Amino acid sequence: MIPLIELRGASYRYPDGSHGLRDCHLALRPGSRNALLGANGAGKTTLMQHLNGLLQPETGVLRWKGETVVHNRAGLRALRQQVGLVFQNPDRQLFSAHVEEDVSFGPLNLGLPETEVRNRVAQALRAVGLQDHARAPVHHLSFGQKKRVCLAGVLAMRPQLLVLDEPMAGLDLPMQQDLQRLLDALVAEGVTVLVSTHDPDFAADWADEIHVMAQGRCQLSQPVAALLTQPSAWQAVGQTPPQVMALHAELVRQGLLAAVPVPRSIERLLAVLRARTLPASQESVIHDA
Amino acid sequence: MIPLIELRGASYRYPDGSHGLRDCHLALRPGSRNALLGANGAGKTTLMQHLNGLLQPETGVLRWKGETVVHNRAGLRALRQQVGLVFQNPDRQLFSAHVEEDVSFGPLNLGLPETEVRNRVAQALRAVGLQDHARAPVHHLSFGQKKRVCLAGVLAMRPQLLVLDEPMAGLDLPMQQDLQRLLDALVAEGVTVLVSTHDPDFAADWADEIHVMAQGRCQLSQPVAALLTQPSAWQAVGQTPPQVMALHAELVRQGLLAAVPVPRSIERLLAVLRARTLPASQESVIHDA
Amino acid sequence: MHIMEGFLPFKHALAWTVASAPFLAWGLASAGRRLRAHPDHRMLLGVSAAFAFLLSALKLPSVTGSCSHPTGVGLGALLFGPAAMVPVGFVVLLFQALLLAHGGLTTLGANVFSMAIVGPFVAYGVFRLACLLGLGRSPAVFLAACLGDLATYVTTSLQLALAFPDPVGGVLLSFEKFAGIFALTQLPLAITEGLLTVLVVNAMAQF
Amino acid sequence: MTLERLAYASPWRRIAPSAKALFCACAMAAAWLTATPLGACALALLLAAITVAVARTPWRDYLRVLRAPLGFLALSCLTMLVTITPGDHGPAGWRLAPELLPPVMMTVTRAAALCTALLLLVLTTPLGDLLGLLRRLRVPALLLDLMALAYRMQAVLGEAWSDGTTAQRARLGYVGRRQALRSMAALISCMAVQVWARASALQAAADARNDTGELRFLTPQFDRSPRHHLMAALAGVMLVATVLAGGPA
Incomplete structure (x- = not known):
């Protein structure tokens, strides 16, 4: 089966010389729930930015449904339409005064007609349960609500792959459960989801497949069912089972x-x-x- | 036994009219480990800012070792020397270029002689394990390191009560364990610690006493030992045991x-x-x- | 556009430093008075200076190869008034010299004069005048930012012309030459600047 | 920011900023006093050589840092070398004026010498350390506070800016010129609004540590070996003396 997205042998160094990725492989099955585990600095965010074309690997390739992604304007445009990336800190990715306006940012950049944009925004806000806050000022929302606005802003672009960087960070338990339900609903609609976390308990509970990163390498990619019987596999890659x-x-x-x-x-x-x-x-x- | 610090019947409204605290009581035993639980927006941060005198209750009083704190210059100065407050976001509280400089800010404000300040800065940096980064620029540090600089900046003032707002947020497991060990070492030296969190598992594991806030009220203050046998007590204040x-x-x-x-x-x-x-x-x- | 380190003759560098100094002293005194009433304005001024520095180091999307431009200064003059912009502009220009090698220490006085004194005052003056004339907010902001930017570059050209008069046509011809050469980058920059500032101010009004 | 990174990595960072500043000030004085383009050129080359060979700044990075000033020099010199041919009725046309070459050469070489002197200082001394020096030189406290805050916060805001543009690019915010301008304006206004919140958070943090109204920090202690100051002063005086004696030419 062709993976939905695949990064092969990707290496990346930051301008200051530090290694982001070293010969990293990752492949995601269409329609699967994926958790990306790793300590701070293991390269999770760097990897995620590669999946969306924000960073270009120095060596190695990115494939979307088997086709190599070309990092030019058209190629990136197509990729970013398919791969929605939600960052960790909502305050760093919301920059409009009102909820609705922020959610419409992506669809407007896609050049969609206004009625279509309105539809998508309304639908995305319904999906995250913020339909009653469409005209609310962003800075009056709670942290959890802001995170949901970020998600809506990406959902409104109708991506096939949703990549979320530490979505659970800073949420309390009930909010985490809400988000988990929302992600499950998206998977039920056929969206593939990749979530980075440093919580192995959450990863084991939610994901179909677990990917573990350390020192810029993807050290392990296994179905959860297989990992649950092998504590040594976790320890071998520096994770607490x-x-x-x-x-x-x-x-x-x-x-x-x-x-x-x-x-x-x-x-x-x-x-x-x-x-x-x-x-x-x-x-x-x-x-x- | 006289509590180290005590807030009695404190109410506070923010300038925009929203309630921060409503008739809030809290008392901390000297030398105890305290966890402050509560959902986002429950008033944890507001409460913590009262303990340090950053906010003044409209009604109610703050007592330090049984004595009412007067919110004038001298009273606040004395209070803030005893109560160290570490905020959640390091980028909002570090304002000097180099680690050492930032840590020296508090002790210099206490009017200590330079050699004493240098000693305290060195000791505080050793305590948080950053002695090798004294001359490093703050913006080259990782998030976890910045959090430790914030802590050092307060430790250098040698407070008797240490108040930390969400210290575990954004740290991965090994870093959380490091911080927990550091807090335990401080408690062993006689420092009283209050930590806000929304993780009941951490609170139960680490604290001696748990305080739960909701809607600006401190709804519950109990020793962990007592709470561990009463799931209904947790649920009554909206917490998952x-x-x-x-x-x-x-x-x-x-x-x-x-x-x-x-x-x-x-x-x-x-x-x-x-x-x-x-x-x-x-x-x-x-x-x- | 900053004059690079060492480009001005000694007497000119000194003269512009002397010319800028009283403005800086006045700006500091005015900020100091405000601080006595509102001690928390110290932080506000510091964060604003950082923000102005950040904006001054941006590359605008429409102009390739432009190294720096005074966006922050025009916007800042409208937000905080021109007096506060003198110390803020001074810090921005000093940081540009020390962190980006744009401008320099010996030319700091000249650059402060054009960018932290003339630019903000013109921007502020134009804005007040446009408001008096009953222009709407957007045209007033556009004119203020655009003309503030142009005034800065005209001043810089004049500074260079005074320092290096043309042997045939004198200061006037030299000014034409410098102004002409830099107009290539500065005119589109000033217009983009104006548009951007209008967008920014309109977006800010929504918050 | 290349300069910043190089300065923190410089092996000369451990030398007291006052010693380095003393030498660079002497070098700048020498550059002003140099009477010939050849002398100024030699001085510039000497300073560049010290920066690259002795203070071990990687030469590729050095050239990259030089790009902006060199661009300015090229453009300005071209402007100065062009003049008009006077005709009977006003100017007859533009022409290149080779007779202007000597004064232009002097300007260029002197600028190069001053510029390399400044680069020697800023490539070996991070701005954070220079602020400590300014504190000792008794710069007005308000200006120092402003600089200290601005230096720390430009790093914070720079990070916020780059995170913000990255998030915008992920949502196709820079696919075209119009989108780019719109995205930029949205981000600037959003961050401008946050300036107040950031300032008040910093104030609260300062108050929590007993803020007295002036941001006082410990001045960094350098290995203040008088040897470094003596060497810097000697080398500086030698440069000035050489120039006064007629230069190496």
Whole structure:
């Protein structure tokens, strides 16, 4: 199957000489949920900026649906229309006075007719649940709302791939859950999503595939299901495995839970545990979890 | 016992009319570790600015070691020498070119002689592990390093109470652990610490007492030990209890663990579980955890 | 357009420094008076100076190869008044010399005179005049920014002409030559500048 | 900002700024006093050589920094070398005036000498260190505060600017000239509005650390070996003396 987007052997150095990427490979399956893990400075943001053509690899290529992306005006225009990039800090990417105006920035730059722009803006604001704030001044919004405006601004361009840099940072738990639901709804519509994070628990809970970066390299790309049974694979790339793995392993050792499947989060593990005391339905619940 | 600092019945409205605090009470025990929980906009930052005298309550009083703080020049000067406040965003509080210079700002304002200032700056930089960056320009540092410069700038004033607004935000796991160790070292030296966060798991793991704010009120102030056994107390103030509580409760119900003490984190719960299979030492380990 | 380090003869460099000094002193005194009433204006002035420096180092999209231009100064004069712009402009020009090698120390006086004194005063004066004449906000802002920019460049040309008069046509011909050469870049720059400032001021009015 | 990066990386950063400033001031005086283009040219080359060979500034970067001043020089000299042929009724036409070459050469070489002297200072001394020097030279406190704040905040705002334009480019904000102007204006106005908020946040942070109304910082301590000052003074005086004695020519 042809990946939706693929970065092959990409290297990039910043103007000050520091390495951003070193021979980095990454491929995303169409319609998949992807988490990009890595410490600060591992190159996550640099990688993401390559996917959108904001940075051009010195060596290596970027392929969109199998076709090599040409980094000229037309090529970048087409790429950026398909790949929506949401940055971490909302205050650094919102620059209009009103919500609606900011969301319309991308579609207007695409040169769409006004009615189409209005439609898209309204739809994007509905998608993020801000339809009642269309005329609100951006600086009166809360941090979480600003993050959603940023997302709407990218959704209004109707990208096929959505790349989000640390979307959960600074959000409290209920807001994180809202965002997670929103991302799931987008995936259900066929959008491919890549999310960077430094929270392995979130990655294991949400993603289909996990990609781990360190020192500018993509060190690991694996389906979550495979990673959940291999703590050593996480440690080999300098990551702490999700807490649920050690907990599950211990409960298996004590004979409380079945060895497979490994639940993806503490919450799900708890659900399995709770189901356990109902002897009649125990088996089926464990398999559903 | 007289609290180190106490805010009683404090109300504050911002110039634009919005409520910052409403009849807010808070008292901190000397030498304690305190976590301040609350959603975005609950008034955590406003409360913290009251503790340092940056904001003056419209009604209510602030007491330092039982004495009412007078909000005049001398009173504020004395208060701010004792209460160090570190803001969330380093780029909004560092205003000097070089690390060393910025850290020296507070001690120089205290009117200390130059040699004493130099000593304090060096010591504060050692405490945060930036002694090799004394002459580095602030804008060459990483986000995590900048946060540590902010902390050093306050430590150099040798405060008795350290107030940190969202110190963990934007730090990755190893950096969070470093910071946690640093705070523990300060507490060991007798400094009282108050940290705002929206992560109940961190609060339960680290703090001695948890204070929860909502709508400008301090809704709850309790020792962690007490809160760990009452999920309803968390929910009553709109907080999700730490995951370890539900997990522990379930394992107790299944007869695997003792009902008390409740471990403060998943990690500690795991340690208790692991110790469980060694029948000889089982009891003592559970009580130590 | 700044005069580079060392380009002016000694007497000229000195004379322009002496000419700028009282304005700087006046600007500082005026800022100092404001600070006594509002101590927090110290930070405001500092952040504004940083912002003006940032804008002065921008490259405008329409003009290729233009190294620097006084956007911040025109906008700043409208926001803070021309008096505050003298120390701010001084800091901007000093930083340009020390951080970007644009302009210089010996020519700092001359550059301050054209860019931090003449430019802001003309921009401010034009704006007030345009308002008195009942022009709308946008035309007034456009004229202020555009003419402020042009006044700066005319002053610089004059400074160069005074320093290097043409052996045949004297100061006047020399001025024509310098003004003519730099007009190639400065005229489109001034117009872009005016447009940009109008867009900025209109956008700011929405906040 | 190339200059900034080079200055922080310079092996001469550890030398007291006052010593470097002393030498460069002498070099500038020598440049003013030089009477011949050859002398000024030799001085410029000597200063450039010191910057590249002794202070070990990478020569490629040095040339890159020189580009802007050289452009100005080229354009201005061309302007000065052109004049009119007087006719019977006003000017008859433009012509190149080779007889003007000597004074123009003097201007060019002197500018080059002064410029290389300034570059020697700023390529080895970051602005942050120069501010410390200005503090010791008793520049008015308000101006110093302004410079210290502006220096720190230009880095913060520069980062915000580059993040902002990157975010705009990701949403096709610079695909054409019209879009570019619109995007730029939006970002400038947004950041201009934030200036007040940033200033008040800084003020709150300063107040939290007992702000007294003047931004006081520790002046950096350099290895103030009198040797460096002595060497700088000697070298400087030698330069001036050489020039006064008639130059190396």
